[in-house]
Amino acid sequence: MTEELEALRAAAETTARRHQVIERIAWPEGARIAVNVTADFDAMLLRRLLGEPPMQLAKGEFGGRVGIWRLLELFGQHGIQATIFTPGRICELYPQAVRAAAAAGHEVADHMWEHRVPKEPEVERAHLRRAAAALERLTGRRPIGTRSWHTPALLREEGFLYNSHEVPDHRPHYIFEKDGAGPLLNLPFHYAIDDAMFFNFAWLNSENAAQRITDPDRVEAMWWDAFLQQYEVGGYLNICLHPFVSGRALRIAMLDRLFTRMKQLPGVWFPSCEAVARHCLAACPPR
Numbered sequence: 312m313t314e315e316l317e318a319l320r321a322a323a324e325t326t327a328r329r330h331q332v333i334e335r336i337a338w339p340e341g342a343r344i345a346v347n348v349t350a351d352f353d354a355m356l357l358r359r360l361l362g363e364p365p366m367q368l369a370k371g372e373f374g375g376r377v378g379i380w381r382l383l384e385l386f387g388q389h390g391i392q393a394t395i396f397t398p399g400r401i402c403e404l405y406p407q408a409v410r411a412a413a414a415a416g417h418e419v420a421d422h423m424w425e426h427r428v429p430k431e432p433e434v435e436r437a438h439l440r441r442a443a444a445a446l447e448r449l450t451g452r453r454p455i456g457t458r459s460w461h462t463p464a465l466l467r468e469e470g471f472l473y474n475s476h477e478v479p480d481h482r483p484h485y486i487f488e489k490d491g492a493g494p495l496l497n498l499p500f501h502y503a504i505d506d507a508m509f510f511n512f513a514w515l516n517s518e519n520a521a522q523r524i525t526d527p528d529r530v531e532a533m534w535w536d537a538f539l540q541q542y543e544v545g546g547y548l549n550i551c552l553h554p555f556v557s558g559r560a561l562r563i564a565m566l567d568r569l570f571t572r573m574k575q576l577p578g579v580w581f582p583s584c585e586a587v588a589r590h591c592l593a594a595c596p597p598r
Contacts, residue, residue, distance in 0.1 A: 331485040331494065333595045335545075343578030344542045345587050347498060347549040349475065350382055351458065352397045354404060354555065356426045371555045375405040378558015383408075383415055385563055389570045394584040396422035396458040396475070399442030402449050413450035418583035421446065421457035421471070428460040435462065439469055456498075456584050463488055463495045473498055473588040475549065482547055483587065485597040494597045498584050500549035504537055506530075506556045527565035538573060547587075 338345050355371030379395075386393045395412045397419050402409055413419050424438040439461055447453045455472045463486065466474065473496040477486060481501065485494035502508045509525035534550070541548050557566060573579050582590075 326479075329487045329489065330479050331487070331597055332480050333483045333485075333591060336483070336591065336595055338580055339590060340580075341578060342580035343545050343576075344538075345547050345580045345582060346538070346573065347475075347500075347547075347584050347587060348386065348391050348393045348552070348581060349458070349500065349549060349584065350379070350393060350395050350552045350554060350557075351422060352379060352395050352401055352405075352408075352554055353422070353426055354401060356398055356400060360425070360427055374553060374555025374558055375401070375408060378554030378556075379405070379408045379412075381558045381560075381563050382552065382554055383412060383417070385566060385570075386417065387415060388567075389574065389581070391570065391581040392416060392418070392583040392586065394418040394420050394456065394475075396420050396456075397446060398422045398424060398426050399438075399445040400425040402445040406449055409446070409449045413452070418456065418585045419446055419450045419452070419454065420475075420584065421454045421459060421461075423457075423459045423461070428462075432462075432465075436465060436469075439465060443469065456588060463493060466495060467493070472496060472592065473584065475500060475584055481541070483591050496588055496591055496597075498547075498549055498587060500551045504534060504549065505551040506562065507551075507553050510556050510559075510562060511553075527561055531565045531569050534569060535572060538569075542576060542579070549584075 352374070353371065354375040355368045358367040358371045382393075395417055397409060409419060421439070421442055424442040429435045429438055443454055453470070455470065456475065457466060457471055457473075458475045460476070461474075463474070475498040477497045478499045478501050479486075481499060483496065483498055486497050487493040509530045538548050552566075557563065
C-alpha cells in the first residue's frame with residue numbers, strides 16, 4: 312500500500328509540475344472578473360460523426376440556420392465580445408453566419424476541421440491547416456485560438472496562442488508537455504458551465520435513463536452562483552454554449568436575464584478569449 316501511495320503521489324507531483332496556474336491577475340481597466348462567453352458552432356458535425364439518427368442531425372442543423380443568429384443578436388445587445396469556436400467544415404455549410412460573427416467583432420477560433428483530430432500526425436497537421444485556412448478565408452484573420460484535442464506542440468508550431476479545452480483548474484494556466492516542452496496557455500471551461508450538459512436530450516447517444524432536460528431557471532441560478540463566486544474573489548469564468556442548444560428561444564431568454572444581472576455589478580469584463588489570452592501572456596508570462 313505504501314508503494315502504491317508513493318506512486319500516486321509521484322504521479323500527482325509530475326502532473327502538478329506540468330501546470331502553472333495564474334494565481335492572481337489584474338484585469339484591464341480595473342475589471343474584477345473576465346467572463347469569456349464562448350459558442351461551439353458544431354451544428355450537425357459531431358452528430359454525424361457519431362452516426363446519430365436524423366432527428367439529432369436536424370437538431371444540429373437548427374444551430375446553423377437559427378440558433379447562431381439568435382446568439383449573435385443576443386451578444387450584440389449586451390456588448391459581449393464572444394469567441395465562436397468553429398470547425399473548418401462549418402465554413403462550407405454556413406459561411407454567412409461565420410462572416411457575420413467576424414463582422415460583428417467576435418473572435419472566430421478553431422474547433423478542428425470536422426470536430427475530430429486524426430491520430431496520424433501528418434493528417435492531423437493537414438486538418439489543422441485546412442481548418443485555419445477556411446476560417447481565414449471567411450474572416451480575413453488566421454485564428455490564434457482553438458478548442459480542440461490537437462497536439463500542443465503542433466498548435467505552437469502553427470502559431471496558436473491558446474487552447475480552451477483542458478480543465479485542471481478554473482483559472483487561466485499554462486500547460487507544459489511531459490518532457491517539459493511548451494508551454495501553451497489554456498483558458499478552461501467546465502461541463503458545469505456548458506449548456507449541452509443540461510439542455511440536450513439524447514446527448515452523445517446516451518440511453519433513456521440518462522436523459523435530462525433541465526429547467527432554464529435552475530441553470531440560470533447555478534451559473535449565477537458560479538459567476539458570483541468568481542466575482543467575489545476576482546477571477547475568471549468561461550461559459551460554453553452551443554447554437555443548436557442555447558439557440559432555442561427559452562434559453563436565449565435565460566441568457567438575456569443572466570447577462571443583464573451580471574452587468575449590474577461593477578467591473579465585469581466580457582472580452583473574447585483572444586483578448587484574455589493576450590493579456591495573460593503579457594501580464595503573467597510563463598516562468
